[in-house]
Amino acid sequence: MQTPPVAKRIDSQRTHHGDTVNDPYSWLRDPENPETIAYLTAENDYTENLNNHLSDLRETLFNEIKKRTQETDLTVPYRRGDWWYYSRTEEGKQYPIHCRVKAAGDTPPELSDDGGPLAGEDVLLDQNALAEGHDFFSLGVFDLSCDQNLLAYGTDYSGNERFTLRFKDLRTGEDLPDVVEGVFYGGAWSRNGDYFFYATVDEAWRPNQVWRHRLGDSGEDTLVYTETDERFWTGIELSRSEEYLFCESHSKVTSEIRFLAADDPTGDFTVFGAGRRQNVEVNVDHQGDRFLVLHNDGAENFTLGWTPVSDTNQFHTILEHREDTRLEGVSAFADHVVVHLRTQGLSGIRILPNEGAARDISFDEPVYTTAPSANPEYRTSMLRLSYQSLVTPESVYDYDVDSGELLLRKQKAVLGDYRPEDYVQQREWATASDGTRVPISIVRRADVPTDGTAGCLLYGYGSYETSIDPYFSIPRLSLLDRGVVFAIAHIRGGGEMGRHWYEDGKMLHKKNTFTDFVACAEHLVETGWSAPDRLVARGGSAGGLLMGAITNLAPGRFAGVCAEVPFVDALNTILDPTLPLTVIEWDEWGDPLHNAEVYQYMKEYTPYENIEATDYPAILAVTSLNDTRVGFHEPAKWIAELRHRATGGPFLLKTEMEAGHGGRSGRYDAWREESFNLAWILDRMGKS
Template identity: 40%
Template sequence: MTQTPHVHREHGVERPDPYAWMAAGGDALLDHLATERAAYDAATARLRPLAETLRAEMVARVPASEISPRWARARYSYALRTRAGAEYADLVRAPAEGGPDEVALDVVALAADAAYLELGVTVVSPDEDLLAYSVDLDGDEVYELRFRDLRTGLDLEEVVPRSYYSGAWSADSAWFFYTVHDDAYRPHQVWRHRVGTPVAGDVLVLEEPDERFEVQVRGTRTGDLVVLWSESNTTSECWVVDARDVTRGPWSVGGRRDGVRYHAEHRRLPDGSSDLLVVTDDDAVESRLMVAPVPDDDQDATSWIEARPESRSQHLLRADAFSSCVLLAVREDGEHRLVQVPHDDLAGTRGSTELEGDLLRSPRYDAAAVTVLQESWLRPGVAVSDDLGSGLLDRVWEEEAPGYDASAYLTERRSFPSADGTAVPATILRHRDTPLDGTAPALVYGYGSYGAVDEPAWDPALPSLLDRGVVYVYAHNRGGGELGQRWYLDGKLSHKQHTFDDHVAVADGLARDGLVDPDRIATRGLSAGGLLQGAVFSQRPDRWRAVVAEVPFVDVVTTMFDASIPLTITEWDEWGDPRRRADFDWMLAYSPYDNPPPAGSRPDLLVTGAVHDPRVMVHEPAKWVARLRETDPEWSPRCLFRVETGAGAHTGPSGRFGHLAYEAEVYAWVLDRLGVS
């Protein structure tokens, strides 16, 4: 492996980095990655029959064709329909008065000559004659924005070559708002495009100069406003634009105050007036609900009135307004719930109704009922129609899983004490014939960053592990949002070590309590979860039989010093700014690249990466693999690097079968390392 002498010097500390040359990219790195991929393919050739068996099992649990729950607009109802054997779902619609579906967007045709495809936005105009949609054909999250006339099925001439997630229409369907990212992949601008005119004439509506912030845009359910917001890890600001006269606005909803985040939802009131529902963490860690006036040229919205105070046991996520009520999305006791409250009693003092699940799509403001999706790890999804007036529930859709028997599997929640005594919850999944008596192998999955939550969702790949006697465990580590905002805050910045301690605590607890085989525990995670794997690989190599670190963020200090790398500046509030000595010290203490474990004590390791990944640059996992092999040459054949050298994204291949093939590869390696035939 090529090494080039290089030393980082910060705060009087020297950090040797002989693989720093990889960060420059170029042909030398590409050649190295091609060699790595060839080595991976050769090393795993013996596992291909197992991987193919697993893939066939997974595919068999996916219906040949399927259709999603429908969502209604004024003139049409819409759904996602997957044709037999297709990788991607098409957008279809049927007249509201009844009739057959017509294809609004043939996604299969878009992907016909592409190795990868991901849709960014798919937003139907208010008059339902136009569709704004964007596509990424490489996996680098650079989306080409297009406009389709749904009356003819033809795309209009204008194309925006570089756009990002999120978009919104004006009320008259004449204008479309979209976001653009800079060279660091930070969405920093909102533009307005007039349909039927050259893109060169598009209007810049908002630009965010602060490199810590990212902008987004969406329409409101009422159709009266367009909401723009800019958000960092700790602070946000919202603006509104008059959707009926796009030249009016943007007006700030509440200004910008460091350390305060808020989001706004528009509602109309029975007397003809309207206001904003604002969910904010201002003086409320788990957030509270405020009411604010709609700003305009003569009215600012700084006079917020509290409508629902903070509850320490219930994290308020979102407020969705409808003509008949407001639905509050909350997390409580680790579960996602919807709480229905009347407009005149947002605090719910007169009582409220609750329902597990989350809204599916964005129904109309005057909807009499909403569709709620309810999922679990081991049960295909179910959609219920919730009548907002009567509260009656009607099952309207069930996800198909051919040949799958949910009753063959068990789910339970346990908790294990972390290093500081904090109880860490974990969800344990297994086949009912697999005992928790210390004989079964286990795979522990973790993430634990950004307050993110892996909401339970049916995974047709998972039973192939459980059927072979593997216990699958989701570790709900601090840094995630499973137990609310406080749980998140206790696993970021100077508290980041808690995330790693929690993950190890779950594995140690499984072994200590005699639940799984202590010598056959594997662990897996992606991106920030890949960092988690790198950290526990270094800190407790004795704990694991095998480690899967997918697109891992492992060169923490070096990356956070380099402001030219995508996402670095926006991430300082999550990980720390190493220009500050205290931040530098805590990051250096756990950075996997800077802290390889002792030679001779390492578990088997599978690392993944992707050339087009804009979130974790491919040189990070490449450098880490090289460093690990250099520091333990005898172990190095047990370290594999699966890199996507062509089209491919942060989360792996696209398409429903393409991604299952990837999962089958990973599972085949895990099963082999755990000694499962």
């Protein structure tokens, strides 16, 4: 077997709260150091060589994904004014093409079976043309002016999420001479289209400023707002009614909103309501002479109300707080309000007509995910929504608010012999070490036995109140059809069971996230879904922190661990306020720099700090050189320390040298990356 690369160990000490710790691989933080690049390249070579025996399987998996996917396809058009908008893909091309057609009626244009372009198509933006000649491409801002004559769009060719902003005149098809560098996601047009607002980031990659650009003006853009509190992000958006601009600042637990009439773009923004109050979050939308307001002031799971536009301190309740229902979002339309919510771990949609009784949109499957989709029209009785489950492909519905009729517009095609009835999905509950019941969503082929002989892939995240709801996946079918069970652990730190579920898995309760995941793994073994020598764990980003923590906590429970862009050096990162996003993260993890209790607590669980001299499962860590959210050095250091201290493995590092936090950008490249991961996972289960 080839000898793995060895990273040199250099004494590099830090002292905090009287504790001195050595960090021998801190030199790997520098992407400009030729030694760092040489080491990452050697790791890639080692990982590839050690997985050469899986090359045929990888190619088979890639072809399975490709053959099941309708490569030439288009999305269901959504209405905005006089146009129907959609995007489409073409066989052999990596990226979507964004298009529109003139509206001839209220019903979406009929889609052809072959997924080809619609008659009278107007191409707005072809991402393939923009990406030509580049190894990586990402589209940021994509925003139409209110009159739909202008398109603002942003391009990124490195993965660092700093975009170049341009403006296209859709009447001529030509770009305007205006170019703005270093723009973040999001933006908003003024009502008349003379101005465009955008956000930029500071040196810590935090979106901290909002600017106003006047089209045709080659001078300096106007700084509208600077967020000085390093815990907060800021951005700007236009209300669906197109009457108000909202400049929003959010930390992990607090928000503040400013508003301005969209037809007065050079005016001054007004602070909404009482302004910024610690641990109070506010979401606002506009409807007629009032603002709809979703907030958690004295309401853990949020309450919905409204204020007059003329007096945003005057609050009137619409939906009271409920302990069993988390209100997650509000969307205002001319004649009704839509609330996105969740109850008992399942997402839902509630319609609140301006006149008449509220009603929920219901579905029959035991586990599923639904959410409002593209709904740019303000005056409409149709609500576009998305729906999927572990066995039902992504589906697009229109819900008629007046009649209550639910119309299926399109379900994502799965080519080949896929039949939903061949698969079984269900929900089970594990019992955590403190007695808490933790939901697990499970899917398998109906003919797979539950006698402990099946391989199982257990996925988890558990941070930022992000819910990993049941979702459909074409690549996953390649696992299921090989007899693998797939399960999602809905662990604390996520938002599946309401705000308390998040609070019980963050800061000084963070260890609950890890013990919940281990409890889910133990439940799957005890109830016959799998066995430790066939159970593989997978997670990414903060879910990668989870992967590192559970390997320290229970290394014998897993045959393998796939950690993608893993946040495994959390303590060193959160201790350094000069690193991207660190200060923002203090509301999620705590502040170990200034709080000795937080420091000690994090030191007890952070993966890099707690590797033991014992047998670990095989580990595959996947990262990207240009990741601005989780530095590539974190998994690089983790793998190096695992090789130095632990036994077992092998411990592998794979670095994408032309990518960011989301990995490879083109769909075929992404499929190949996923095929690599799936082949490794199957190999760990003995199914290669």
